[in-house]
Amino acid sequence: xxxxxxxxxxxxxxxxxxxxxxxxxxxxxxxxxxxxxxxxxxxxxxxxxxxxxxxxxxxxxxxxxxxxxxxxxxxxxxxxxxxxxxxxxxxxxxxxxxxxxxxxxxxxxxxxx
Amino acid sequence: xxxxxxxxxxxxxxxxxxxxxxxxxxxxxxxxxxxxxxxxxxxxxxxxxxxxxxxxxxxxxxxxxxxxxxxxxxxxxxxxxxxxxxxxxxxxxxxxxxxxxxxxxxxxxxxxxxxxx
Numbered sequence: 001x002x003x004x005x006x007x008x009x010x011x012x013x014x015x016x017x018x019x020x021x022x023x024x025x026x027x028x029x030x031x032x033x034x035x036x037x038x039x040x041x042x043x044x045x046x047x048x049x050x051x052x053x054x055x056x057x058x059x060x061x062x063x064x065x066x067x068x069x070x071x072x073x074x075x076x077x078x079x080x081x082x083x084x085x086x087x088x089x090x091x092x093x094x095x096x097x098x099x100x101x102x103x104x105x106x107x108x109x110x111x112x113x
Numbered sequence: 114x115x116x117x118x119x120x121x122x123x124x125x126x127x128x129x130x131x132x133x134x135x136x137x138x139x140x141x142x143x144x145x146x147x148x149x150x151x152x153x154x155x156x157x158x159x160x161x162x163x164x165x166x167x168x169x170x171x172x173x174x175x176x177x178x179x180x181x182x183x184x185x186x187x188x189x190x191x192x193x194x195x196x197x198x199x200x201x202x203x204x205x206x207x208x209x210x211x212x213x214x215x216x217x218x219x220x221x222x223x224x225x226x227x228x229x230x
Contacts, residue, residue: 034218036221041224041226042223042224043117043119043206043221043222043223043224044157044206044208044221045221046218046219046220046221049218089156089157093219099145099210100147100159100162101147101159101208101219103156103157104156105155105156106155106156108154
């Protein structure tokens with residue numbers, strides 16, 4: 001079956017530190033990969049996505065590269081801000097009529113000033 | 114673009130009452146909408162997939178008579194929690210996927226916090 005494994009949290013960093021949140025996946029086909037962010041008390045917002053191998057998704061200073069050889073889609077940011085504190089979800093979807101999202105467990109990030 | 118709204122954002126009700134939650138795609142047509150439930154500090158659990166004009170497909174363990182889903186138009190899906198009980202208290206989130214092209218992206222609503230007393 002399809003699954004997404006995310007780095008266990010919580011992660012606490014100081015402002016301007018480098019961020020990596022690991023994400024690996026198992027899929028029966030060729031998935032599209034996503035990172036979503038959830039701020040406290042809110043729904044999920046799409047942060048970035050990649051639809052094929054070697055694609056790099058980027059947004060708001062965050063980046064993730066679709067690595068087929070390692071089945072990974074690690075999220076990185078060079079310099080985090082306090083406002084980046086949130087829960088980050090890695091997810092995949094496969095082509096097909098349903099295209100349901102399979103989520104990782106989420107990683108809580110707290111950035112301290 | 115790709116905005117999804119939910120209403121209400123927060124609802125408190127007495128045990129035994131029914132609650133309806135609306136999910137709207139504001140600037141695109143959504144042939145497919147999804148309903149999720151999220152417990153504190155946990156990931157999202159898919160409850161059902163709803164396609165416009167047809168019956169929803171429920172995930173295993175989700176009671177379809179308890180959680181009624183209607184997707185009557187390309188911009189609106191509703192989730193009705195019937196005879197709600199305290200254990201139904203949760204954060205309910207919908208998402209919508211566009212009807213055009215090969216875009217796999219789901220766009221999420223802001224969520225509805227349901228508290229059943």
